[in-house]
Amino acid sequence: MQNNKTTNEFRTLAKIRERKEELLEEIQKDTEKVTALWNDTFVKRDEVSKGDFIASLIGNGFMAFDAFLLARKLIKGYGYLFGKGKRKKTK
Numbered sequence: 001m002q003n004n005k006t007t008n009e010f011r012t013l014a015k016i017r018e019r020k021e022e023l024l025e026e027i028q029k030d031t032e033k034v035t036a037l038w039n040d041t042f043v044k045r046d047e048v049s050k051g052d053f054i055a056s057l058i059g060n061g062f063m064a065f066d067a068f069l070l071a072r073k074l075i076k077g078y079g080y081l082f083g084k085g086k087r088k089k090t091k
């Protein structure tokens with residue numbers, strides 16, 4: 001197995017401090033990028049009107065109902081996987 005780590009030999013305390021400052025700057029830039037991406041991910045959408053709000057409620061309601069029916073159907077057909085009942089025998 002090869003070790004691909006690059007090693008820098010620092011012979012003076014000034015070189016170590018210089019490298020430390022470079023690393024801190026890189027970490028700060030990465031932190032800013034991650035913060036920007038995180039904030040963009042969870043931007044709250046402004047509902048323009050009550051119609052949009054009601055449409056999103058209806059859409060979420062249908063999605064929840066569909067998920068409920070899917071779970072019910074899966075448990076009914078494959079309940080033995082969830083510890084509910086015995087496995088059906090096929091003929």
